[in-house]
Amino acid sequence: MARAVEELGIRACLTRSTMDCGEGLPPTWASETTESCLQTQEELFEKFNGSAEGRIRVWFGLRQILNATDSLLLSTKAAADKHKTGIHMHVAEIPFENEWVTKTREVDHGTVTHLENIGVLGENLLAAHSVWVSSSEVKMMAKRDVKVSHCPAAAMRMLGFAPIVEMQEAGICVSLGTDGAPSNNRMSLVDEMYLASLINKGRQAYEKGMTDPTALPVETILQMATINGAKAVLWESEIGSLEVGKKADFVILNLDLWTMVPLLDPIANIVNCMRTENVESVMCNGVWIMKEREILTVDEGMVCHMAQQASTNLLKRANIVLPRRMNLVQ
Numbered sequence: 001m002a003r004a005v006e007e008l009g010i011r012a013c014l015t016r017s018t019m020d021c022g023e024g025l026p027p028t029w030a031s032e033t034t035e036s037c038l039q040t041q042e043e044l045f046e047k048f049n050g051s052a053e054g055r056i057r058v059w060f061g062l063r064q065i066l067n068a069t070d071s072l073l074l075s076t077k078a079a080a081d082k083h084k085t086g087i088h089m090h091v092a093e094i095p096f097e098n099e100w101v102t103k104t105r106e107v108d109h110g111t112v113t114h115l116e117n118i119g120v121l122g123e124n125l126l127a128a129h130s131v132w133v134s135s136s137e138v139k140m141m142a143k144r145d146v147k148v149s150h151c152p153a154a155a156m157r158m159l160g161f162a163p164i165v166e167m168q169e170a171g172i173c174v175s176l177g178t179d180g181a182p183s184n185n186r187m188s189l190v191d192e193m194y195l196a197s198l199i200n201k202g203r204q205a206y207e208k209g210m211t212d213p214t215a216l217p218v219e220t221i222l223q224m225a226t227i228n229g230a231k232a233v234l235w236e237s238e239i240g241s242l243e244v245g246k247k248a249d250f251v252i253l254n255l256d257l258w259t260m261v262p263l264l265d266p267i268a269n270i271v272n273c274m275r276t277e278n279v280e281s282v283m284c285n286g287v288w289i290m291k292e293r294e295i296l297t298v299d300e301g302m303v304c305h306m307a308q309q310a311s312t313n314l315l316k317r318a319n320i321v322l323p324r325r326m327n328l329v330q
Contacts, residue, residue, distance in 0.1 A: 006052040009289040009297040011249065013233045014048065015061030015088045016041055018076070023066040023100065034071045038079060045083055055285055057235070059126075062089040065101055065111045070118060077120045086234050091115070091127035093159050098132050112137035121146055126232050128177060131155060131162040138163060142170040147232040150224065152195035153186065154179035161203040164196070165215055175232035176224045189225055190279070193271045196221050218271040248286040253278050 005012045018037040022029050032040075041060050049058040060080040062068050068076075080087045091111050092098060098110025105114045112133050115121045123145035130148045133141070141148070150164050167174050176192045178184050197216060204215040230240025238247050255263055259275045282290040289297050315322070 002048045002051065002056055005056055007298055009055075009287055010284055011055040011239065013057045013059050013086065013088075013235075014044075015059040016044055017061050017063045018072065019063045019067035020069050020072045021067055025067065034069060034075060037072055038075050041076075042079065045085070049083075049085070053285060057085065057233070059086040059088050059233075062087060064090040064093065064097070065114070066097060070105075073115070073120050074118060077122070080124055081122075086124045086126055087120075088126045088128065091130050092132040092137075093129045095132055095160075109134055109137060112140055116140045116144070123147075124234060128179070129155070129159055129162065130167070131160045133163065135163075135166065138166055138170050138172070141167070142172050146172065148172055148174045149177035149232060150174050150196060151177045151179040151184070152192055152199045154183040156195065156199055157183055159183075161199065161206075163203075164200050165204060168216070168220065173228050173231045174224055175229040176221075188276055190274055190276050193221050193225050193274075196224065197271055218265075218268045221271050222267055249284050250282075251279055252281040252283075254280040 001012075001014055005014070018032070018041065019025075019029065020032055020034045020037050045058045045060075048056055050056070060076045060083075062073065062076055065073070076087060101107060101110045101114050107113045107117060110132065112121070112127075112130070113136075115125075116137075121140060121144040125144075126147045126149055127141070128149045129151060130141070140146075148162075148164075148167060150162060151159075155162060164174055176189060176196060178187045178189065178192055181187060197218065200216040201212065204212045227236060227240040230236040230238075239249050240246075242250060253270070253274070255266070255269070255278070257275075257278055259278060260269050260273055263269055277293075279290075279293075281288065281292060289295065
């Protein structure tokens, strides 16, 4: 992953998804000990943090509480604090998670409550999803300055409706994410902005029994995709906005395509109308990595070809045969 980031010329906070127990998973998926999980992450931090001309930062990772003992939770928190870096963890994704935590950790609600009780909540925790959290847990997260990554597409597919408006009102830094390909497919932050607007207005209508077109306004969503993303990864002093002294990271949009016409309210158009084809050029760290729709750092066609071959070979090795649908001819 670090090599790909370096070759592409992009910027990334990388974590290793660690598990020292495997609730609901095959035993071989969580065969590591707490000690080996920490040792591997320490080694990755020493090797890659600050590499690629400073474009790579290494964080400590926790898959989720279903796959982490309290020993791993606490030692990961201690290691991240020692190195002054962050922790990424999937938090309160599904109802079963809270039910399981309530039974096994003997708390009155779920993951957030338990993380608060043992001292893991903090300003360097990026809590992905945070869907099934109570109002009292929202207050806990706000008090500890926990950052949240809201993944609307994944939420609509399989997780549920996170109280994002309530989090914003409580002062929590909420950013936007895509989650992994199995629960998203499109992996497009452009799409996530639009979906964030829809899902949160829909949730407000369902909760209150009336529509509220002002719920999560477009300027808030654009902030979630930019400066809040930088804050969520503890990098806002250098990236996330165009300011004197910050890194030269920016995107040039083509506003003349049909997708943006009529262009009357640019921020509203960016959130509600923009497509990926509107992204014309991208600069990272002062270097063009895409110019006039051409990726300059890697051979895009070759990467796509290699990805197709790798996925086809994976299906063969796993002896998986996908169903034929609608007599499609390829």
